[in-house]
Amino acid sequence: MHETGYNKKAERAILVGCALGKTRKQEIEYSINELARLIDTAGGIEVQRFIQKRNRPDGATYIGKGMIEEIKECVEDKEIDLVVFDDQLSPNQMRNISQALDVKVIDRPMLILDIFALHARSHESRLQVDLAQMEYLLPRLTGLWQHFSRQRGGIGAKGPGETQLEVDRRQVGKKIAILKKKLKKVDKQRQTQRKGRENFFKIALVGYTNAGKSTLFNRLTRSDVLQEDKLFSTLDSTTRVISVNYPQNIVITDTVGFIEKLPHQLVASFKSTLEEVNLADLILLIVDASDPYKDRKIEVVRTVLDEIKASKVPRLIIYNKVDLLGEDDAVPAPDNGHIPISALKNIGLARLKTEILARFG
Ligand SMILES: Nc1nc2c(ncn2[C@@H]2O[C@H](COP(=O)(O)OP(=O)(O)OP(=O)(O)O)[C@@H](O)[C@H]2O)c(=O)[nH]1
Ligand SMILES: [Mg+2]
Numbered sequence: 287m288h289e290t291g292y293n294k295k296a297e298r299a300i301l302v303g304c305a306l307g308k309t310r311k312q313e314i315e316y317s318i319n320e321l322a323r324l325i326d327t328a329g330g331i332e333v334q335r336f337i338q339k340r341n342r343p344d345g346a347t348y349i350g351k352g353m354i355e356e357i358k359e360c361v362e363d364k365e366i367d368l369v370v371f372d373d374q375l376s377p378n379q380m381r382n383i384s385q386a387l388d389v390k391v392i393d394r395p396m397l398i399l400d401i402f403a404l405h406a407r408s409h410e411s412r413l414q415v416d417l418a419q420m421e422y423l424l425p426r427l428t429g430l431w432q433h434f435s436r437q438r439g440g441i442g443a444k445g446p447g448e449t450q451l452e453v454d455r456r457q458v459g460k461k462i463a464i465l466k467k468k469l470k471k472v473d474k475q476r477q478t479q480r481k482g483r484e485n486f487f488k489i490a491l492v493g494y495t496n497a498g499k500s501t502l503f504n505r506l507t508r509s510d511v512l513q514e515d516k517l518f519s520t521l522d523s524t525t526r527v528i529s530v531n532y533p534q535n536i537v538i539t540d541t542v543g544f545i546e547k548l549p550h551q552l553v554a555s556f557k558s559t560l561e562e563v564n565l566a567d568l569i570l571l572i573v574d575a576s577d578p579y580k581d582r583k584i585e586v587v588r589t590v591l592d593e594i595k596a597s598k599v600p601r602l603i604i605y606n607k608v609d610l611l612g613e614d615d616a617v618p619a620p621d622n623g624h625i626p627i628s629a630l631k632n633i634g635l636a637r638l639k640t641e642i643l644a645r646f647g
Contacts, residue, residue, distance in 0.1 A: 297329070297368055298330070298333045298368075299367065299368050299370055300334050300361065301322060301332055302336045302357065303321070303336075303337045304337070304338050304343060304348065305339045305340075306341070307341060314372075317372055317546070321370060321394060321397070322335075328397060328404065328441045330368070330441050333366060334364065336349075336353060336356065336357055343373075345379075346382050347386065348371060348379045348383065361387055367389070367440065368390040368440070368441055368442065369383075369391050370394070371393045372393075374393050374547065375393040380393065380426055381426075390441075394547050395547065395549035395551075398518075398547075399422060399552065402415045402418070402552065405518055407521070408521075409472065410558075413465055413468050414521075415552075415555070416461075416465055417469065417555040418555040421555070424455065427455060472558070476558055480565070483537055486527075486535050487535060487537070487567050487568070487646055488536075488562075489528070489537070489538040489567070489569075489642065490538075490539045490562055490566035491538065491541065492541065492570070492572070492591065493571055493572035494543055494545065494572075494586060494587055495517045495518050496519075496543065497572040497583075498572055498606040498630070499572050500512060500513040500520050500540050501513045501629040502604070505629050506528050506635075507526040507528055509524070518543060520540060520541065523540060523562050525537050526538060532639065532643075533643075536646070541562060542559060545586070550593075563591070563596045564594055566596075567599070568599070568645055569601035571602065573605050574607050575608050575611060575626060576608075576610035576611055600645060602642075603624050603625070604625050604638065605624065605625065607628060607629075607630070608626045608628050609630065609631040
């Protein structure tokens with residue numbers, strides 16, 4: 287189990303989303319539900335949600351002034367600690383909204399960064415999260431400062447947030463340079479480790495967060511990395527030899543999951559971790575087959591794979607969690623490149639092995 291932050295009392299949150307343009311209500315609900323899971327993972331409690339339909343975001347306050355007033359009332363009535371926007375806010379919008387509401391305001395990228403800060407364990411992932419957080423917060427320092435410093439920590443202000451928001455930009459700039467230097471050093475060690483694996487066939491597990499990558503990894507390597515029903519349980523990539531009756535010269539890497547609206551600063555600072563995906567001989571794209579939004583999530587993963595320039599690596603799509611499908615659900619037919627499995631219940635793994643070995647070169 288992860289700890290839920292060092293603030294003892296769970297923070298009470300308002301969630302705010304905008305259905306922009308032709309976005310359907312269902313779609314925005316899907317997104318806000320995901321935001322609610324993120325808040326829960328970060329140790330907060332959803333108290334109320336506000337959704338507004340608009341053609342485009344308000345340049346100054348993202349949502350309209352009327353709704354800002356409604357939220358302000360709710361903040362006062364229900365002892366709200368923070369307001370979370372489901373989209374990225376510009377530095378300007380963030381400042382205006384914080385001033386209008388007089389409470390801590392964060393956006394979805396900041397919430398994701400916060401969860402990363404909470405779950406980072408290794409030296410490398412801590413450096414990576416620190417760097418991403420600093421780069422995201424740097425242009426947003428003005429205006430955030432008063433609310434964060436008053437609250438001392440909590441959601442959106444862990445990691446470097448708590449202490450470093452109080453130092454000035456120049457110092458943050460310096461810290462960014464130092465973090466980059468330290469990461470370069472860690473990257474060198476990674477290169478050396480990679481050299482040792484040059485003669486191995488390399489498989490990378492990728493997929494949306496909570497799809498079951500670590501569960502499959504554990505099954506294939508008889509390992510015990512953290513697998514749990516939380517978002518972003520895995521941040522560090524782990525590479526091991528596949529041990530379950532496979533030829534010995536295959537290694538497999540479990541790595542960080544993806545999500546919609548992943549801050550690009552995070553993708554950038556996790557570059558060396560994600561390079562394991564880039565350099566793989568085969569990608570297993572893990573999908574939660576029981577998820578009604580699986581196709582949308584596959585698209586998100588494809589987009590990130592493009593972003594990290596891994597789109598040329600051959601890939602198999604693994605439909606995991608088929609044990610959760612009902613009789614009426616269409617089970618994906620096991621055909622070329624689409625493999626139904628259950629990592630948890632040990633279903634379809636022989637088939638997966640055949641498919642992997644067929645691509646073993
Ligand atoms: N029913 C069922 N649950 C599964 C299966 N595979 C994984 N799970 C569950 O799904 C949840 C997430 O599994 P993880 O393996 O941690 O997922 P992940 O993709 O590594 O997630 P992150 O590291 O957070 O990105 C856990 O509660 C698992 O027990 C499966 O085949 N069937
Ligand atoms: Mg994992």
